[in-house]
Amino acid sequence: MIGAVMRYLVGRGVFVATGAAWFPYSTLAVNVTGCFLIGFLAGFAEARQTLSPETRAFLLVGLLGGFTTFSAFGLETVSLVRQGEVAAGLGNIALQLVLGLAAVWLGLTIAQRV
Template identity: 50%
Template sequence: MTNILLVGIGGFLGSVARYKLGSWLLLSADARFPLGTFVINVTGCLVIGVLAGLAERHAAFTPEAKLFLFTGLLGGFTTFSAFGLETVLLLRRGEPLVATAYVGLSVLLGVAAVWLGIKTIEWLPRWA
């Protein structure tokens, strides 16, 4: 139960941070480029990289702290950071083909799945 609370509280804080930063960036951004999402994703990747480096080099976090920070806080802020970390870990493990497949398939199938979801709703009859 404690682990669920750690993830939930971290996720709440990360989601609120994403919302606030995204709202602020939306006010100052060119509407043609999704600056808010872009900055959030890159920032999340930088933060997860720093935290992963600290965890690896200095054993800086307990398992509970990792759950709160990585799964909860950063998971709520952006799952793209987890995607970035997993890709780097695959590369560092000496698996460039797996990393390339992971990146390519994630992007292609993710975009295709969004398209399919939208099309599925378009194909269904309207409710009212």
């Protein structure tokens, strides 16, 4: 819930600052910010081993998961590439993009016919 409130506040602030309704700058800002934060926190936890598994889960899954699920997608994809699984990382990108957009289209199509 905290992450969702943060998402709203950042998104609203970006919308007010840009005044642009024609491009989703708010979503872009939230997703990029979330990706930076999840990368920073994961790197910090990995390098210093100072966060308990519970704190790490709260920050990465709870807080940032509520802020943006795109950050989890970013971390998982980069982790695959760092582990040498480049094809899996690229596959994840392709599947997330294609299936995500297809699911939106399908949902819109079904909703319009109900």
